[in-house]
Amino acid sequence: xxxxxxxxxxxxxxxxxxxxxxxxxxxxxxxxxxxxxxxxxxxxxxxxxxxxxxxxxxxxxxxxxxxxxxxxxxxxxxxxxxxxxxxxxxxxxxxxxxxxxxxxxxxxxxxxxxxxxxxxxxxxxxxxxxxxxxxxxxxxxxxxxxxxxxxxxxxxxxxxxxxxxxxxxxxxxxxxxxxxxxxxxxxxxxxxxxxxxxxxxxxxxxxxxxxxxxxxxxxxxxxxxxxxxxxxxxxxxxxxxxxxxxxxxxxxxxxxxxxxxxxxxxxxxxxxxxxxxxxxxxxxxxxxxxxxxxxxxxxxxxxxxxxxxxxxxxxxxxxxxxxxxxxxxxxxxxxxxxxxxxxxxxxxxxxxxxxxxxxxx
Amino acid sequence: xxxxxxxxxxxxxxxxxxxxxxxxxxxxxxxxxxxxxxxxxxxxxxxxxxxxxxxxxxxxxxxxxxxxxxxxxxxxxxxxxxxxxxxxxxxxxxxxxxxxxxxxxxxxxxxxxxxxxxxxxxxxxxxxxxxxxxxxxxxx
Numbered sequence: 001x002x003x004x005x006x007x008x009x010x011x012x013x014x015x016x017x018x019x020x021x022x023x024x025x026x027x028x029x030x031x032x033x034x035x036x037x038x039x040x041x042x043x044x045x046x047x048x049x050x051x052x053x054x055x056x057x058x059x060x061x062x063x064x065x066x067x068x069x070x071x072x073x074x075x076x077x078x079x080x081x082x083x084x085x086x087x088x089x090x091x092x093x094x095x096x097x098x099x100x101x102x103x104x105x106x107x108x109x110x111x112x113x114x115x116x117x118x119x120x121x122x123x124x125x126x127x128x129x130x131x132x133x134x135x136x137x138x139x140x141x142x143x144x145x146x147x148x149x150x151x152x153x154x155x156x157x158x159x160x161x162x163x164x165x166x167x168x169x170x171x172x173x174x175x176x177x178x179x180x181x182x183x184x185x186x187x188x189x190x191x192x193x194x195x196x197x198x199x200x201x202x203x204x205x206x207x208x209x210x211x212x213x214x215x216x217x218x219x220x221x222x223x224x225x226x227x228x229x230x231x232x233x234x235x236x237x238x239x240x241x242x243x244x245x246x247x248x249x250x251x252x253x254x255x256x257x258x259x260x261x262x263x264x265x266x267x268x269x270x271x272x273x274x275x276x277x278x279x280x281x282x283x284x285x286x287x288x289x290x291x292x293x294x295x296x297x298x299x300x301x302x303x304x305x306x307x308x309x310x311x312x313x314x315x316x317x318x319x320x321x322x323x324x325x326x327x328x329x330x331x332x333x334x335x336x337x338x339x340x341x342x343x344x345x346x347x348x349x350x351x352x353x354x355x356x357x358x359x360x361x
Numbered sequence: 362x363x364x365x366x367x368x369x370x371x372x373x374x375x376x377x378x379x380x381x382x383x384x385x386x387x388x389x390x391x392x393x394x395x396x397x398x399x400x401x402x403x404x405x406x407x408x409x410x411x412x413x414x415x416x417x418x419x420x421x422x423x424x425x426x427x428x429x430x431x432x433x434x435x436x437x438x439x440x441x442x443x444x445x446x447x448x449x450x451x452x453x454x455x456x457x458x459x460x461x462x463x464x465x466x467x468x469x470x471x472x473x474x475x476x477x478x479x480x481x482x483x484x485x486x487x488x489x490x491x492x493x494x495x496x497x498x499x500x501x
Contacts, residue, residue: 040486047411048391107393111481177483218406238480246461248452258457265480272474325462 034082037061052172063101063172068281070095072168079169094166098281099223102273105176108266112179117259119190121233127251128197141253143203144244145195147309148260150205151237152188154213155267156181158229162222176270182278183263194256206308212299222294223278223285229339230271232296235337236304238264239330247316268337275341292342294350301355324359331356365433365497366441367400369419371498372407376414378492385488387412391459392485394478398430399469400437404429407489409482414489427475430456431467438500441493445500456487 009015043050044084058060061080074095095098117123133141166174195202216233238261245257262271279286284315303309304327311353315325331352338346347353364371379386392409397420399405404423408416424431432440436459443454452458456479459466470476479486488491 045411047413111391113482115484238477242461242480245455245457250452254452254455258455258487261457261480261483265477267479269474269481322462328461333473333476337477340473343499 005104010122010227016228019358031082036082037080040074040202048110051110052175056106056172063103066097066101066169068097068098070169074167076168079171084293090168092165092167094162094170094222097170098278099221100166100170100174100226100274102278104269105172108270109172109176109179112176112183112263112266119186119193123190123193123255124251125193127195130252131250131252133249136315139203140315141247142195142200143308144316145191146203147206147209148187148191148237148240148244149195150209150213151233152184152186152191154217155184155190155229155233158217158225161217162225165222173349176177180267180270187260187263190256190259194252194322203312204308206303206306208299208302208306208333209308212296212303215296217300219292223266223275224289226271227275227289228296230267230336231275231341232293234264234267234271234336235334236300238268239326239333243313259298260277272337272341275343279342286343288356290349293338293343293346297350297352299345300315301351305355320359322358327359328356362425365499367403367437368421369405369417371493372398372405372417373497374496375489375492376407376417378495379414379489382492385414386414386485389485389488394427394482395425395482396476396479396486396488397423397426397469398437399423399429399431401434409485409489418482423469424471427472428468428470429468430460430466430479432459436466440490441498442500444491444493445498448494450487456490457483 031036033280037058037060038059039055041050041055042055044057046056059065063079066079073083073087074092075083076090077083077087159180163177163181165172166177192202194200216225216228241257241260241264243257245254246259248254248257263350271350275289279289310323313326314320317326318324334352335346335350338344364374389412391411393411395408395416397404397406397408404420405415406416406418406420406426420426440450440454440459443451450456456466460468460479468479470474
């Protein structure tokens with residue numbers, strides 16, 4: 001239902017009288033006197049330009065002043081701005097700093113824009129015309145691209161479910177989440193284009209991938225969604241990008257794999273930093289996050305074992321053992337990141353090691 | 362005059378090439394990492410800041426590096442031979458391919474976040490190594 005403002009401004013006699021006074025030249029300029037704090041904002045490194053960290057280099061405007069729980073306002077006022085009386089609440093529900101915050105988000109946001117690429121022209125698509133792929137390899141690559149397209153699209157959905165609930169004081173995180181949405185959109189775009197390039201076709205969707213993505217999308221809280229998406233899913237997306245590049249025989253696929261890796265790695269960097277700061281501030285969250293990742297990793301086992309993923313990987317690498325080694329290494333690196341995030345050793349509770357053992361046998 | 366590989370002079374020549382090709386590196390985007398390249402027993406320290414390779418030196422302190430790419434001299438020679446022959450590493454000799462499973466080129470690191478900088482900035486690091494294509498290199 002649409003929101004209806006508390007008054008009919010077009011019928012507000014006080015407002016109309018004020019407008020008439022201003023139009024007759026009677027400016028009171030109160031807003032000019034209300035500037036509470038001036039700072040000097042200059043690029044700290046000319047080549048980097050004016051960064052978010054540069055304009056945060058003052059406690060008044062920077063994030064150090066954000067309390068753990070925001071009770072001061074729920075309005076649209078940018079952090080550090082003057083709060084007049086009567087501002088409407090925009091209904092933000094994420095008002096706890098540790099629920100969202102990662103110090104690295106500012107750098108990752110700037111990095112995301114600086115390391116941008118445009119699939120339409122950046123990818124050397126015509127290299128695919130000369131690629132020496134068998135028909136089986138060609139279909140296998142298009143199948144992998146189908147899954148990556150699904151992952152990219154759902155990875156735009158996840159931050160979008162939470163960003164509008166987040167207090168304006170966390171604007172750096174909101175900026176970063178918007179960058180994530182754009183990065184994920186680009187991945188969906190690039191891999192859909194790869195699937196369809198030339199005499200192309202999309203492959204078969206995977207029920208198991210759908211289940212994994214649903215588990216992530218329907219996470220109960222933002223910290224759980226962030227851990228599931230950024231830490232778990234994107235650890236494996238990064239590995240898939242590495243595998244895609246590893247399997248490539250041409251410049252287009254090398255380019256796509258490398259860019260998937262670099263973009264996925266920013267998601268991971270935020271995820272590790274976010275969860276580490278969350279559990280550092282509220283240690284009780286360790287078990288809550290670990291409980292959720294138990295469910296997510298169960299979904300991940302389904303996806304890693306699904307025919308729609310493992311079979312094209314086998315076709316492209318020429319054998320099961322190579323894929324098992326790839327999965328094992330991806331899992332090792334994922335577990336290292338969980339430790340770095342403050343979640344401790346997950347191997348004993350995770351379903352992944354048993355799954356990997358099954359592949360080895 | 363040809364530049365011998367491996368040597369500090371070789372990596373400093375790559376640094377100079379990266380400066381000469383500044384537009385290429387700026388297009389790839391910011392890159393902030395200090396990493397190592399271990400060729401046999403020799404460890405070279407390479408620092409990138411913003412768009413530039415700002416430092417190339419030898420070091421005995423791998424703990425100060427985000428990650429170290431480690432391989433025998435012969436593998437590095439094979440990789441640079443591919444760079445020289447193909448105008449950049451071919452698909453079989455990219456850093457990602459060589460480090461993929463960890464049994465060809467190793468990536469050493471103490472901090473997983475430092476390790477992930479390899480992946481965040483891999484395109485820049487690959488371009489840096491591919492600059493060897495413009496050098497007269499004596500691989501021996």
